Amino acid sequence: MLRTSYHLFRCFNKRGLLWKQSPRYLTEDEKRDLPAIGRYRSPWKMFKKEMKDYVEGNITPVEPEIPLETDALIIGGGAIGSSVAFWLKQRNPKGFTVTVIERDPGYTQASSMLAVGGIRHQFSVPENVQMSMFTSEFFRNIKEYLSVLDSDPPDVQFNHQGYLFLVPEERAEYLAKSVEMQNNLGAKIRLMNPEKLAQKFPWLNLDGIALASYGMEGEGWFDPWLLVRALKAKNISLGVQYVKAEVVDFDMKEMGLPGKKEWVLNSTVLKSPEGKLFKCRMSYVVNCAGPWAGQIAQMAGIGIRKEEGLSIPLPVEPRKRFVYVVHCPDGPGIEAPLTIDTTGVYFRREGLGGYYLCGASPSSEEEEPDTSNLDVDFSFYENHVWPALSYRVPKFEVSKLKSAWAGFYDYNTVDQNLIIGHHPYHTNMLFANGLSGHGIQHAIPIGRALMELLIDGEYKTIDLSRFEFQRFIDNEPIQEMAIV
Ligand SMILES: Cc1cc2nc3c(=O)[nH]c(=O)nc-3n(C[C@H](O)[C@H](O)[C@H](O)COP(=O)(O)OP(=O)(O)OC[C@H]3O[C@@H](n4cnc5c(N)ncnc54)[C@H](O)[C@@H]3O)c2cc1C
Numbered sequence: 163m164l165r166t167s168y169h170l171f172r173c174f175n176k177r178g179l180l181w182k183q184s185p186r187y188l189t190e191d192e193k194r195d196l197p198a199i200g201r202y203r204s205p206w207k208m209f210k211k212e213m214k215d216y217v218e219g220n221i222t223p224v225e226p227e228i229p230l231e232t233d234a235l236i237i238g239g240g241a242i243g244s245s246v247a248f249w250l251k252q253r254n255p256k257g258f259t260v261t262v263i264e265r266d267p268g269y270t271q272a273s274s275m276l277a278v279g280g281i282r283h284q285f286s287v288p289e290n291v292q293m294s295m296f297t298s299e300f301f302r303n304i305k306e307y308l309s310v311l312d313s314d315p316p317d318v319q320f321n322h323q324g325y326l327f328l329v330p331e332e333r334a335e336y337l338a339k340s341v342e343m344q345n346n347l348g349a350k351i352r353l354m355n356p357e358k359l360a361q362k363f364p365w366l367n368l369d370g371i372a373l374a375s376y377g378m379e380g381e382g383w384f385d386p387w388l389l390v391r392a393l394k395a396k397n398i399s400l401g402v403q404y405v406k407a408e409v410v411d412f413d414m415k416e417m418g419l420p421g422k423k424e425w426v427l428n429s430t431v432l433k434s435p436e437g438k439l440f441k442c443r444m445s446y447v448v449n450c451a452g453p454w455a456g457q458i459a460q461m462a463g464i465g466i467r468k469e470e471g472l473s474i475p476l477p478v479e480p481r482k483r484f485v486y487v488v489h490c491p492d493g494p495g496i497e498a499p500l501t502i503d504t505t506g507v508y509f510r511r512e513g514l515g516g517y518y519l520c521g522a523s524p525s526s527e528e529e530e531p532d533t534s535n536l537d538v539d540f541s542f543y544e545n546h547v548w549p550a551l552s553y554r555v556p557k558f559e560v561s562k563l564k565s566a567w568a569g570f571y572d573y574n575t576v577d578q579n580l581i582i583g584h585h586p587y588h589t590n591m592l593f594a595n596g597l598s599g600h601g602i603q604h605a606i607p608i609g610r611a612l613m614e615l616l617i618d619g620e621y622k623t624i625d626l627s628r629f630e631f632q633r634f635i636d637n638e639p640i641q642e643m644a645i646v
């Protein structure tokens with residue numbers, strides 16, 4: 163009885179707050195930003211539905227930190243989820259409620275925390291170039307965007323050392339064309355022949371290299387953790403609610419005209435750390451679950467159910483990648499760019515104490531490591547990374563492997579590119595997934611693009627419409643060739 167009264171009290175109290183957020187209580191400025199999100203719902207109907215669920219035992223009485231409902235529910239509080247939340251709240255702090263559901267607030271497995279933090283303008287798909295350039299510009303003005311009153315201004319420790327792609331003869335023409343496209347979009351990439359490379363990077367072994375491209379502005383690496391921390395702190399100051407819970411299912415509701423019925427996602431089922439189940443109603447749900455995005459889509463029947471529009475899966479799965487930390491006091495030094503060898507093996511400096519990070523992707527599907535854990539395969543370093551690294555930069559022959567970690571790429575198995583926007587059937591589910599190793603540098607423009615899509619109904623800053631889920635239905639993949 164006491165629990166019921168508490169629940170009733172909370173329901174009324176919550177509805178009172180919601181009532182105040184209905185359009186008639188908003189200022190003209192706030193109303194302007196409301197069309198796509200923040201729709202008014204009848205408090206009485208919501209209350210009746212909630213009581214029905216409660217009486218039928220479908221929901222546990224709500225504890226204070228789990229909201230009964232929210233306008234935008236974001237699954238995953240990594241770089242991309244936090245960026246979506248940031249842009250939504252930044253656009254209109256009071257216009258709608260934004261809730262981020264994160265099952266692991268320590269981010270022990272999130273790709274955002276385990277990334278190498280590289281940012282480059284050198285991609286083969288123009289929108290990827292534009293997104294990276296947007297991030298570089300954002301970093302220039304990060305204090306303006308992410309400062310929080312009475313806290314130290316954010317600093318993501320951007321090292322502007324550039325990227326250096328090395329290619330053999332057979333890929334030289336493709337590289338030159340890519341660089342032309344990148345420079346036409348405003349990037350500052352320079353082609354370098356072996357003579358120029360020898361002058362600028364005397365530590366390189368140039369055997370087998372016909373051409374290289376070197377980013378002279380806005381490229382390098384930053385600290386991904388500092389970016390997520392700054393976004394989260396800013397979001398909390400703007401009123402975003404971060405909730406520790408796991409999304410385990412969706413509740414669907416039948417809607418539409420007779421003969422044209424469709425199922426819409428009505429609420430998200432959340433499991434609290436204590437194992438209790440809750441329902442949180444939402445207008446929109448944004449899938450920012452990184453490597454686990456495919457599983458979230460399956461919970462909504464995507465790729466599982468037979469209805470038209472639901473049969474095609476979200477093609478995202480975790481793929482394990484290793485990062486090795488080597489010590490090489492006499493290595494290439496402070497000016498070395500993030501270098502990608504002809505073999506795909508990369509390295510970059512880490513700090514100023516002679517440490518370097520290095521790694522590579524497996525060369526075939528058959529070599530993909532087991533994804534049931536985050537254990538490191540040291541033999542991959544011995545057999546694959548070290549031989550290529552010490553061949554290309556002989557100074558690494560006397561390096562020492564100090565430590566290593568593994569993380570999951572949010573891998574898009576179809577075309578290794580972003581999947582963004584509404585699902586064609588569950589139109590209130592949006593995606594921001596499948597970055598396949600370039601998501602930390604694209605998190606900022608992706609969040610902005612989704613905000614524009616939700617509020618303005620179209621992409622305004624960078625047109626990302628080619629990256630929508632529809633491309634899988636139309637069988638029109640957009641292959642990114644520069645995947646590391
Ligand atoms: C080793 C490595 C190196 C990389 N290097 C680079 C690089 O140099 N440059 C670059 O741009 N990118 C890089 N990336 C890729 C980049 O890290 C990712 O693309 C990006 O971080 C994805 O961000 P995200 O927020 O979507 O995912 P994540 O950071 O993984 O966040 C997803 C969150 O969702 C949460 N979640 C999942 N399922 C649920 C659920 N059911 N309920 C609640 N919460 C849930 C998870 O706990 C997680 O915190 C690298 C990745 C790895 C692994």
